[in-house]
Amino acid sequence: MSDWMDKLPQAARDFIAGRRVDEVECIVADIAGVARGKAMPASKFAHQDRFFLPNSIFLQTITGEWADNPSGAFTEPDMILTPDYATASAAPWTADVTLQVIHDVLDQQGNPVPMAPRNVLKRILALYEAEGWRPIVAPEMEFFLVARNLDPNQPIIPPMGRSGRRAAGKQAYSMSAVDEYGKVIDDIYDFAEAQGFEIDGILQEGGAGQVEINLAHGDPVALADQIFYFKRLIREAALRHDCFATFMAKPIEGEPGSAMHIHQSVIDIATGENIFSDAEGSETPAFLHFIAGMQAHLPAAVALLAPYVNSYRRYVPDFAAPINLEWGRDNRTTGLRVPISGPAARRLENRLAGMDCNPYLGLAASLACGYLGLKEQKMPRPECTGDAYMSEDELPYNLGDALDLMADSAPMREVLGVEFCNVYEAVKRNEYKEFLQVISPWEREHLLLNV
CATH class of the missing domain: 3.10.20.70 (Glutamine synthetase, N-terminal domain)
Structure with missing residues (x-):
């Protein structure tokens, strides 16, 4: 060699x-x-x-x-x-x-070039390290397998399964639904093994042709690298079997969107212990501070977690997407969920990020909010024990508003880097301006002859 x-x-x-x-x-x-x-x-x-x-x-x-x-x-x-x-x-x-x-x-x-997304994530990790902390994350990736779409004017439809029927929705956790496109899954496993990646599990999600892959917890940069690689890997596996894989937040009308749920914990570098649990195994003030930081600063981070105009189509009430800043234990209607775990694995799941986000920036933005909470040491709102889907709107629901919130947040700009934020905003406002010049089928159907 x-x-x-x-x-x-x-x-x-x-x-x-x-x-x-x-x-x-x-x-x-x-x-x-x-x-x-x-x-x-x-x-x-x-x-x-x-x-x-x-x-x-x-x-x-x-x-x-x-x-x-x-x-x-x-x-x-x-x-x-x-x-x-x-x-x-x-x-x-x-x-x-x-x-x-x-x-x-x-x-x-x-x-380090401050606009490079991988450097942005490393910048956030350096802030944690300066405090003696090391964040641990475990991402979940949702995506759709869809029929080849060669004409952007045509709606995206589910792929044909091995049965000769198109993949059906509302089959969450169904093993037979996964078997419908088992050859694609087999190639995903084979490619992942060749690349040295550990898959924690693959399951059928609620949408037609929608799949979720869970990754084992670990270092944020290493896992962002994996997601970066996985997106290409999955697309290549799908192409081998005459379909597309898409990570759009909302590719199919009437189906759920695709999220990148982020499980987060923080380790004390000196002791190797989870700072979210004390010696008796109970929740620490640091855990609540972390949650409070998410509630306070996530609105200014949404532009990174939902980076396209399509991203906001996922934020629909009662459509399997938590669009709130409530937190709760084992409550999937909250945007911030505390999963069932032992003290060593105590963590917070951020359910707001879309799978269309840049993985480096999605992880950086989420961890930045938690970091600010740990530094500010404030307390979160009371835990939500009911249906958080009914809570008031607190998040921006279009890209323009999300960019405004990011631009107005001095703490978020400081931790992410002002130069990066300026470049990101310039790119995204350019995209948003381009989108606003496109006339949609809805406008032609309902406005052409009626207004």
């Missing part, structure tokens, strides 16, 4: 298994969570320790347009990208032996 191969994780070495590596994909996640970078022959990768990309990749919108640079001149200076070998992972769907490697993004002075 050459020197760089000695740095690879065991799963990547097992995938290579003595074969010649043909290609290495050098990638970073942009604002949307799309993989950007360069692919190169492995022989070239072996002889370079960095490559360059313009910083303008973080100003690109989901439609491929470019937002105005909020810092002024649009000179597109190069950033320095260096490989994080711990992230090296197989691309098992390719015809040849290909590896993917996530890269660290630095400026030419060697400082």
Whole structure:
């Protein structure tokens, strides 16, 4: 093995298994969570320790347009990208032996580029570390398998199952529903194993063709990397079987949306103990402070948890989406749920994030709210013991309002980084402006001849 191969994780070495590596994909996640970078022959990768990309990749919108640079001149200076070998992972769907490697993004002075989403998450973790804390997360990923949609003007429909019938909704936790597209699931398992990822479980969700994958708890950056990889992995598995996988928050009218539920706890670095539980196993004041921070600051973080106009279609009352800031024990109608657990695993589940969010930014935003709560040491509202779906509206229900709340929140801008917030807002306002120029079928149907 050459020197760089000695740095690879065991799963990547097992995938290579003595074969010649043909290609290495050098990638970073942009604002949307799309993989950007360069692919190169492995022989070239072996002889370079960095490559360059313009910083303008973080100003690109989901439609491929470019937002105005909020810092002024649009000179597109190069950033320095260096490989994080711990992230090296197989691309098992390719015809040849290909590896993917996530890269660290630095400026030419060697400082982390503040607009890079992975750096934003690392910034939040550094704030925790400075206090002697280490957050632990466990994400849940929901997504839809859908029939190929080649015409954006046509509605998205469920995929055809092995029975010859389209996948049916309202079959949550049904094993036979999962079996309908079992070959896709099999490939997801195989790809995940080749990439060294641990799946905690796969289940059928409430929507037609809607699947949930749970990941084991761990380090936030490592799990954000996994979700970043998983989205591509799942799409590739679906394409092998003549369907699409989509992580849109609300792809099908009349069906539930797809969330990225985030389970969060915090460890004391010195003792290794969960700061949410005391020596007797009871809830600590820190646990309640964390909840209070979520209640106080989540409205300013929604633009990161629900980053597109479609995201807000998921926030519909009584449609399996908690759209409130209430908290409760084992209560799935609350936006902030305390799952059943032992003292060591005491945690808070944030149920507001959509699966369309950039995983680095979704985790960063959620942990930022908890961090602010731990620092402010305030108490949350009383626990909700009933149906929280009936609670008052507290969250923004469109992207424009969410961006306004983020822009007006000094604490959120400070912890996430002002330069990042300015770039994120510029990108998202550009997308929102583009959307408002599109006339929808609803408008043509109901307004064309009636108003």
